Amino acid sequence: MAIADLANPTRFMALSGRLLPWLGIACALAFAAGLYMTFFVAPDDYQQGATVKIMFLHVPAAWLAMMCYSVMAVSALGTLIWKHPLADVSARAAAPIGAAFTFLSLITGSLWGKPMWGTYWVWDARLTSVLVLFIMYLGLIALWRTVEDPIRAGKATAVLTLVGAINLPIIKFSVDWWNTLHQPASVVRLDGPAIHPTILWPLLVMALAFTLLFFTLHMMAMRNEVLRRRLRTLQLGAASARTATARPQAAE
Amino acid sequence: MSGPTPAGTWVGALFARELRLSVRVGGGALIGVLFFLAVITVIPFGVGPDLNLLARIGPAVLWIGALLATLLGLDRLFQADRDDGSLDLMLMAGRPLELVVLVKCLAHWAGTGLPLVIAAPVLAIFLNLEPLATGAVTLTLAVGTPALTLIGAIGAALTVSLRRGGLLLAVLVIPFSIPVLIFGVSAADAAITDPTPFLTPFLFLCALTLVASVVGPFAAAMALRFSSD
Numbered sequence: 001m002a003i004a005d006l007a008n009p010t011r012f013m014a015l016s017g018r019l020l021p022w023l024g025i026a027c028a029l030a031f032a033a034g035l036y037m038t039f040f041v042a043p044d045d046y047q048q049g050a051t052v053k054i055m056f057l058h059v060p061a062a063w064l065a066m067m068c069y070s071v072m073a074v075s076a077l078g079t080l081i082w083k084h085p086l087a088d089v090s091a092r093a094a095a096p097i098g099a100a101f102t103f104l105s106l107i108t109g110s111l112w113g114k115p116m117w118g119t120y121w122v123w124d125a126r127l128t129s130v131l132v133l134f135i136m137y138l139g140l141i142a143l144w145r146t147v148e149d150p151i152r153a154g155k156a157t158a159v160l161t162l163v164g165a166i167n168l169p170i171i172k173f174s175v176d177w178w179n180t181l182h183q184p185a186s187v188v189r190l191d192g193p194a195i196h197p198t199i200l201w202p203l204l205v206m207a208l209a210f211t212l213l214f215f216t217l218h219m220m221a222m223r224n225e226v227l228r229r230r231l232r233t234l235q236l237g238a239a240s241a242r243t244a245t246a247r248p249q250a251a252e
Numbered sequence: 253m254s255g256p257t258p259a260g261t262w263v264g265a266l267f268a269r270e271l272r273l274s275v276r277v278g279g280g281a282l283i284g285v286l287f288f289l290a291v292i293t294v295i296p297f298g299v300g301p302d303l304n305l306l307a308r309i310g311p312a313v314l315w316i317g318a319l320l321a322t323l324l325g326l327d328r329l330f331q332a333d334r335d336d337g338s339l340d341l342m343l344m345a346g347r348p349l350e351l352v353v354l355v356k357c358l359a360h361w362a363g364t365g366l367p368l369v370i371a372a373p374v375l376a377i378f379l380n381l382e383p384l385a386t387g388a389v390t391l392t393l394a395v396g397t398p399a400l401t402l403i404g405a406i407g408a409a410l411t412v413s414l415r416r417g418g419l420l421l422a423v424l425v426i427p428f429s430i431p432v433l434i435f436g437v438s439a440a441d442a443a444i445t446d447p448t449p450f451l452t453p454f455l456f457l458c459a460l461t462l463v464a465s466v467v468g469p470f471a472a473a474m475a476l477r478f479s480s481d
Contacts (some may be wrong), residue, residue, distance in 0.1 A: 139424045155478040163471045174431035
């Protein structure tokens with residue numbers, strides 16, 4: 001069974017090996033352009049000064065944190081419905097990257113919040129939902145690491161990922177409700193008036209760079225995961241061959 | 253006897269079996285109430301014995317206590333049945349597994365959740381709650397704790413094959429229980445302070461329980477099938 005499963009991943013390894021350098025170059029170019037525009041094109045805010053530059057890291061990281069969960073949800077569907085071997089690999093590779101982006105958006109948001117709100121953390125609806133998302137990512141990773149058999153672990157986490165995909169809008173809605181109940185109208189709104197093009201363009205370029213970074217890292221992590229599974233299959237095969245040769249000797 | 257038994261018979265038999273197992277010796281259902289009492293006793297040591305403060309945070313404390321007590325009892329839901337092999341029999345019985353999980357959850361709630369609801373008015377006295385607030389908290393707990401059990405069934409099914417899955421179960425289930433906690437506490441608070449109507453969050457809480465009674469059994473049944481093959 002394991003040999004038959006590896007047929008398709010082999011094609012994936014060949015394709016991704018050819019694709020990966022180009023993706024990396026595109027990612028580096030987008031980051032160079034995005035960072036240049038962030039620091040030299042985008043103006044300082046008249047109230048926040050240079051701290052507004054944090055936004056160009058914070059907002060794309062938050063977007064990617066959510067996109068990564070959708071990639072995982074789609075992969076979970078692929079695991080459960082089509083039993084595609086790569087879907088499982090993709091979901092597993094995406095989870096730590098998603099957790100990292102979520103962590104990045106929490107950290108940058110907190111650093112941005114210190115000069116703006118005067119505190120590192122407020123129980124704002126958005127921050128709270130991102131924190132819950134972070135806990136969910138870590139829970140999924142923990143479940144993956146606890147179940148030993150990778151196929152079974154993939155199925156279990158696929159179920160949990162889909163339940164999470166159903167529940168995330170409910171959690172978001174209820175946290176919004178809770179926040180308006182507890183602290184009305186204290187939230188600093190990001191989108192005051194229409195966003196000026198000198199801010200919008202760097203933001204979009206940075207979002208593109210982050211997306212390319214995600215795809216690069218995701219592909220590299222998937223390749224690692226495929227290799228790790230091959231290694232596991234080889235080790236299991238070697239171990240069973242060793243016991244098969246050892247048994248007659250023990251019998252003699 | 254040879255024909256298929258009507259659905260009501262086996263559902264009733266399963267419910268009675270689960271309830272009997274959880275209440276009798278070795279079931280440990282009532283330890284949840286004891287844990288609930290212990291949590292409520294510890295709270296004043298943490299926040300101080302100020303009765304006004306306790307009355308204000310009382311509903312939230314009762315809800316968090318009930319949440320923790322429910323989480324701690326969840327690993328009993330499938331673990332014992334897996335250990336003695338009856339879970340495999342249930343999987344192979346040819347009955348809809350979703351329904352089996354739902355019945356097991358309801359019986360588990362009747363054995364562990366219902367005692368928490370009954371104990372809540374007594375514990376509310378420790379927290380200096382008004383009679384109206386006590387009634388509101390008890391009502392929201394009665395409606396909301398089934399949702400906690402049903403959501404927790406997913407975590408229990410996912411971790412059933414793990415030897416020490418209790419802690420992981422709690423970590424997996426807590427994010428999904430946040431909406432229940434929010435609407436439960438805000439419905440109870442609304443009954444006391446009434447800037448907002450009681451009915452709106454209460455109906456949301458009812459809706460969450462209904463959604464959980466669909467999503468929980470289906471996801472848990474799926475997870476149980478995967479863990480067995």
